[in-house]
Each structure stands twice: as C-alpha cells, then as structure tokens.
Amino acid sequence: MKAVQFLSGFALLALASLLASAYDPSPLQDICVAINDPKDGVFVNGKFCKDPKLAKAEDFFLSGLDKPGNTANRLGFSVTNANVEQIPGLNTLGISAVRIDYAPYGQNPPHTHPRATEILVVLEGTLYVGFVTSNQLNNTLIAKVLNKGDVFVFPIGMIHFQFNIGKTNAVAFASLGSQFPGVITIADTVFGADPPINPDFLGKAFQLDPNVVKDLQKKFINGN
Structure with a gap:
C-alpha cells in the first residue's frame, strides 16, 4: 500500500513539474486567428519544413551584407535583413541578423522588436544608442555613446533607438534572438x-x- 501511495505521489509530482515547465511557443507573426478546420489554415508559427535530405548549402547562405544600404530617406538610415525570409535554413533556429547603415546624423528611430532581444556591434562611426525600461521601472532611459568595436544589448520588447552623432557614415551589425523578430516603429505605428x-x-x-x-x-x- 505504501509503495502504491509513493508511486502515486511521485507521478503527481512529475505531472505537476511537467505542467509548470510547459509554455506557449513564441509567436512568429503579428496575428494568427484561430480556425476550427485545419484545411483552411494558411499560416503556421514559422514556416513549413522541406525534406531535410533535400537541404543544400544555399539554404543556409546569404551574400551582400558587405554592401551599404541606401540611406537617402527622411531618417538617414537603412536596414538590410538576414532573417528567415532571406535564409530559409534559419527556420526554427531562433536567430537572425541585420546590417544597419546610418548617414551623418541619421537615426534608427524609437522602435521595438516584439519577439527578440538584440545585440548590436558598431563597425564604423559613433552612435548614441539606448532603450527605455517599462512603466514598472519608471520608464528609465539607459543610453550610451558607442564607438567602433563597442557592443550594446537591447532587451526584448523594450523601445530602443540608435542615432549617428558623427559627421561620417556609420555601420553596425546586430543579431536578434528570433528567426523573424518583427519591428514596430513607434511614430509610424501610432501616427x-x-x-x-x-x-x-x-x-x-x-x-x-x-x-x-x-x-x-x-x-x-x-x-x-
């Protein structure tokens, strides 16, 4: 009897542990409306996978990030993406990258990535960067001037920005913790x-x- 009680208790403990560790997968699109019949489905959380036996080097490859982006716009910046849209092999791997070019005094305006933390490294120029914490932490600005070789992290979901404070072009690369991090530019979204x-x-x-x-x-x- 005691053995049965022990096994029952152990099973309940294991089940509780399993339920406590379960969680929803991170969303990889902005909206995903539920449907009752899967035959009508058009989106999945990510992309469908092809037969891995058919994978080739090109699925994991992208060239062109050595080329500057066009910064001739009202904000003076350009983002070149290297996410799952450009590199199919990133599907399910939870990582992507971008190249960001800034004209003198160009800026990547306040924005947020709803699905990713970002780590940025400056390759050329001088950037003033920062993020703002949530209401819970009194909307504190955490900012710093970065020079060539400096690295800065923008936590997931935090509104952040970069501003080229130099008189020459600036270049940065960033890695993001999602195959498709998404971006919400605050002013564009609101106005x-x-x-x-x-x-x-x-x-x-x-x-x-x-x-x-x-x-x-x-x-x-x-x-x-």
Missing part, C-alpha cells in the same frame, strides 16, 4: 495607422492639440 486613429484620442494621450496630430498623421500616412 501612420491605416485607417487613422482618432486624433482627439491621440491628442489626449500625447497631450497634443488634435490639429497637430492630424498634421502628423498626414505626414506619416503619406510616408513623408
């Missing part, structure tokens, strides 16, 4: 939403005159 978010609501949220909000929406929706 460039389509259809537009009610300007009276945004005016109150940002303590701005609604007419100022409308002007910003015109600029961001039109991509100026």
Whole structure:
C-alpha cells in the first residue's frame, strides 16, 4: 500500500513539474486567428519544413551584407535583413541578423522588436544608442555613446533607438534572438495607422492639440 501511495505521489509530482515547465511557443507573426478546420489554415508559427535530405548549402547562405544600404530617406538610415525570409535554413533556429547603415546624423528611430532581444556591434562611426525600461521601472532611459568595436544589448520588447552623432557614415551589425523578430516603429505605428486613429484620442494621450496630430498623421500616412 505504501509503495502504491509513493508511486502515486511521485507521478503527481512529475505531472505537476511537467505542467509548470510547459509554455506557449513564441509567436512568429503579428496575428494568427484561430480556425476550427485545419484545411483552411494558411499560416503556421514559422514556416513549413522541406525534406531535410533535400537541404543544400544555399539554404543556409546569404551574400551582400558587405554592401551599404541606401540611406537617402527622411531618417538617414537603412536596414538590410538576414532573417528567415532571406535564409530559409534559419527556420526554427531562433536567430537572425541585420546590417544597419546610418548617414551623418541619421537615426534608427524609437522602435521595438516584439519577439527578440538584440545585440548590436558598431563597425564604423559613433552612435548614441539606448532603450527605455517599462512603466514598472519608471520608464528609465539607459543610453550610451558607442564607438567602433563597442557592443550594446537591447532587451526584448523594450523601445530602443540608435542615432549617428558623427559627421561620417556609420555601420553596425546586430543579431536578434528570433528567426523573424518583427519591428514596430513607434511614430509610424501610432501616427501612420491605416485607417487613422482618432486624433482627439491621440491628442489626449500625447497631450497634443488634435490639429497637430492630424498634421502628423498626414505626414506619416503619406510616408513623408
């Protein structure tokens, strides 16, 4: 009897441990609406896998990150991606990379990666970088000036930025902890939403005159 009680207790303990360690997989797309019939499904959390026996070197290869991106835009920066869209072999591996080019005084504006922590290394130039903690930590700015060879980490989900404070071009490479980290640029998302978010609501949220909000929406929706 005692042996049965011991085994029952052990089984319950093992089950509890298993349930405690279980968790949902990290999402790899912005939305994934549930359906009742899988035959109507069009997305999976990641990509379908081909027969591994058919894998080839090109599945794990990408060239061109030595070439500067086009920074002739309103913000003066360019991102060249190396994620699962460009390198199919990254599927399920939980990592990707980017090259970021900055014109003099160019900036990668405040944004967040909903699915990845980022580690950035400066190859050329001088960058002012930082992130802002959540409300729980009083929205503290953690920032630093980086020079060639310096490394900085942006924790997952934190709003962060980079600004080229030098008079010459700057280049950085970053690795991100997701095969498809996603990016949400704060100003573009808030003021460039389509259809537009009610300007009276945004005016109150940002303590701005609604007419100022409308002007910003015109600029961001039109991509100026």
